[in-house]
Amino acid sequence: MNAPNLLELAKKGDVRAIATLLNRSLEPNGLRVKTGVKNDCLQIMVEAATIPNQQTIVAFIHKSMLSLGAASIKKVKIYGKQAGEDFPAWNKELDLTVSSEANLTKLAEEGDLNAINSLIRLWLNVSNLKVETILDDGCLQAILESSPLLDPERVVPIICDRLQSLNIPSCQKVAIYGREAGNDFPDWHQARDLDAKEDAATSQGGGVKSISERSTLILKKDESEEEEG
Numbered sequence: 699m700n701a702p703n704l705l706e707l708a709k710k711g712d713v714r715a716i717a718t719l720l721n722r723s724l725e726p727n728g729l730r731v732k733t734g735v736k737n738d739c740l741q742i743m744v745e746a747a748t749i750p751n752q753q754t755i756v757a758f759i760h761k762s763m764l765s766l767g768a769a770s771i772k773k774v775k776i777y778g779k780q781a782g783e784d785f786p787a788w789n790k791e792l793d794l795t796v797s798s799e800a801n802l803t804k805l806a807e808e809g810d811l812n813a814i815n816s817l818i819r820l821w822l823n824v825s826n827l828k829v830e831t832i833l834d835d836g837c838l839q840a841i842l843e844s845s846p847l848l849d850p851e852r853v854v855p856i857i858c859d860r861l862q863s864l865n866i867p868s869c870q871k872v873a874i875y876g877r878e879a880g881n882d883f884p885d886w887h888q889a890r891d892l893d894a895k896e897d898a899a900t901s902q903g904g905g906v907k908s909i910s911e912r913s914t915l916i917l918k919k920d921e922s923e924e925e926e927g
Contacts, residue, residue, distance in 0.1 A: 711770035713740060720762070729755075730781075739773040739791075749787045750778040756790045763794060764801045767816035809833065809868050818842075821860050822853055826879070837871040845879035847886075854888045862892050 707715035717733040720742070724731055729750060732743040742759060744750045756776055763774055772795050777786040799820060805813035815829040818840065828843040838861070842848055854874055861872060871891050875884035 708766055709768055711735075711740075711768040716740070716766070716768075717742075720759070723758075723762075735771075738771060739775055740771045741775050741777070743777045743779060743786070745779045745781050747781055749780045752778055752788045752790065756792070760792050760801075761805065763792070765805055765810055765812040765816070767802075767812065767819070803864065807864050807866060809866055814838070817860070818857060821856055822848070824848065828879070833868060836868060837873055838866075838869045839873045839875070841875045841877065841884070843877050843879050843881075847878040848876050850874070850876055850886045850888050854890070858890045858892065 704715045704718055708719055713733040713735050717731050720731040720733075724744070729744055729746045732745070734741040734743075740763075744755050744759075755778060759774065759776055763771065772793070774792045774794060776790045776792070778788045779786040799817070802813045802817050802820075806817055811831050811833060814831055818829045818831075819827055822842075824844055826844060827848075829840060830843075831838060831840045833839075840857070842853065853876070857874060858872060861869065870893055871889065873887065873889045876886045877884045
């Protein structure tokens, strides 16, 4: 299974996809992850030759899950265990519903694309909205896919206003594409300069760069920072 499909499954709360992505990041450091789910709580067991560092592991998984934005997962319980032992050395429960927007905002200010995607979904509050973004040469490009098609006159000002308040250092412009679910091409396109007082020119149609090929894996350490560098 390729990375974009794994990411989409993980966003939907698929525990096996989440485990695969976590293992891709943690296995090089000698850590192994197993996942399970009970009700709306994701359970994650992190195992290593020595007891995993609680502070580091909890912070990494917390950031990853917030960036992922899986609506079906409300809580995460993390266990740290030394290989060969029967019982975990420590455990920590995270409530993802507490101050989730504030945490996402902090990640978005650092240029985390998946946090930006999650915030856009929160800002617009539209069911079945799919958001994909890339950041290229100071321009944040976003595709909003929904059914029915979103009205650009309503959604673009909301997104631009919120992005201006985030003041992301690496983002000076935004190009937003809207398309109806199932379409290959955008139905509308608007571009704005976030530093300008007035809106930049607006155009219909236009080409779209391949987003699926450039999607970032949210569970790789410092990956978003490397792409911005």
